Amino acid sequence: MSIKRSLTSVPVKLSTFMMLFFILMGTQVFAANPEVSDSEEAISAGKSIFNANCRSCHRLDQKNVGPALRGVTDRHSIDWTKSFIRNSQALIASGDAEAVAIYNEYNQLVMPSHEFLSDDDLMNLLAYVEYGDKADATAAAAGEGGAVAAGGAGVPSEYxxxxxxxxxxxxxxxxxxxxxxxxxxxxxxxxxxxxxxxxxxxxxxxxxxxxxxxxxxxxxxxxxxxxxVAKTALDELYTVGVQQGYAPKQPIAFSHALHAGQYEIECQYCHTGVEIGKSANIPSANICMNCHMHIQNVDGKDGISPEIAKIYAAVDNNQPIEWVRVHNLPDLSYFNHAQHVAVGGVECQTCHGPIEEMEVVYQHSSLTMGWCIDCHRQTDIRADGNEYYDKLVQLHSGSKNALKVKDIGGLECAKCHY
The missing domain is CATH 1.10.287 (Helix Hairpins)
Incomplete structure (x- = not known):
């Protein structure tokens, strides 16, 4: 059961932090190893493993926290690579020259072992590393200039x-x-x-x-x-209980732009309940420490940064971090994250906005009843490959219009109000 969970977006340990972190630096121009499968099935399975265990620190074609991974089987043997992934510390302890060199190059940071991954899992992972998402290589070659050009579209509000x-x-x-x-x-x-x-x-x-x-x-x-006067009064009445734009100061200056944006850590890694329960869960200090037991400073400065020191203090004193809730719904409303994220396939940004760009998190959407109802009226049901909707799709087969949330009870009062 633990292996199955590790291959989905639900994380195990912080294998995410440095999965394959030390796997070879080197040129990104390579001839992929013929022993690695290039089938779509293997690449897809490998992508799930990569996203669950590696993505927070690695990219395929450019350096991030760890090195670029594509071409690793051309730079090392497959057996060596699999041994390093499974237990890098055992390989280092054995005196393997290449493993020791990589360990020293990265300031002797420790990568957790991944012995829960089977041979098939590892080969699928390598299939994705070598053949998956080739579009990323083009994006990496374009460099920052392309990103600036793409981001330059649009007219700023000041203009x-x-x-x-x-x-x-x-x-x-x-x-x-x-x-x-x-x-x-x-x-x-x-x-x-x-x-x-x-x-x-x-x-x-x-x-x-x-x-x-x-x-x-x-x-x-x-x-x-x-x-x-009438318009002002109506506007004020309509905004009672609406906190759009609310951005409270948090006890620790946590940047989503850095973690979710630059390092692309999955939302589900910290907010563990988003796919399995009503609440997304605010992460505990232990989740923070999975990464920050290895990363203690910022911007290359020596010593522990003041904000990271607050995490250590919370753990040492066995006190929770008192995060300030940003998104609040009235008690009379019911919302289930798992229903929307796991079943409905709704992206986090749909409700929370460009969270990966926020230095300080704020409430992006109004979260009013009208806003929710409009979404239920306009959103198509993602029924492909989802057995949950098979019966509903069958009942809706006589209609020429796409199956929407409103067609499966999304506008019923009792759906959101007890």
């Missing part, structure tokens, strides 16, 4: 504000020009022979006080004030 300001200035200039034109035309007409009525019209004076005292002006101003 939009400047554009609107320029438009307002242009409108004011147009009004000034119209005023000058009227002044010039008035002077010209006064110099011409005109009838008495026309002269009287041209010579009449503009009295601003009369406009301010007119009934029409008072009605317009009163209507605008009432409309503004």
């Amino acid at each position: 939009l504000t400047i554009i609107l300001g320029v438009l307002v200035v242009v409108l004011l200039l147009i009004l000034v020009v119209l005023g000058l034109i009227i002044s010039v035309l008035t002077r010209y007409l006064k110099s011409q022979p005109l009838e008495e009525d026309d002269k009287e019209f041209l010579e009449q004076k503009f009295e601003f006080k009369k406009i301010l005292r007119s009934d029409a002006f008072l009605v317009i101003v009163t209507a605008l004030v009432i409309a503004f």
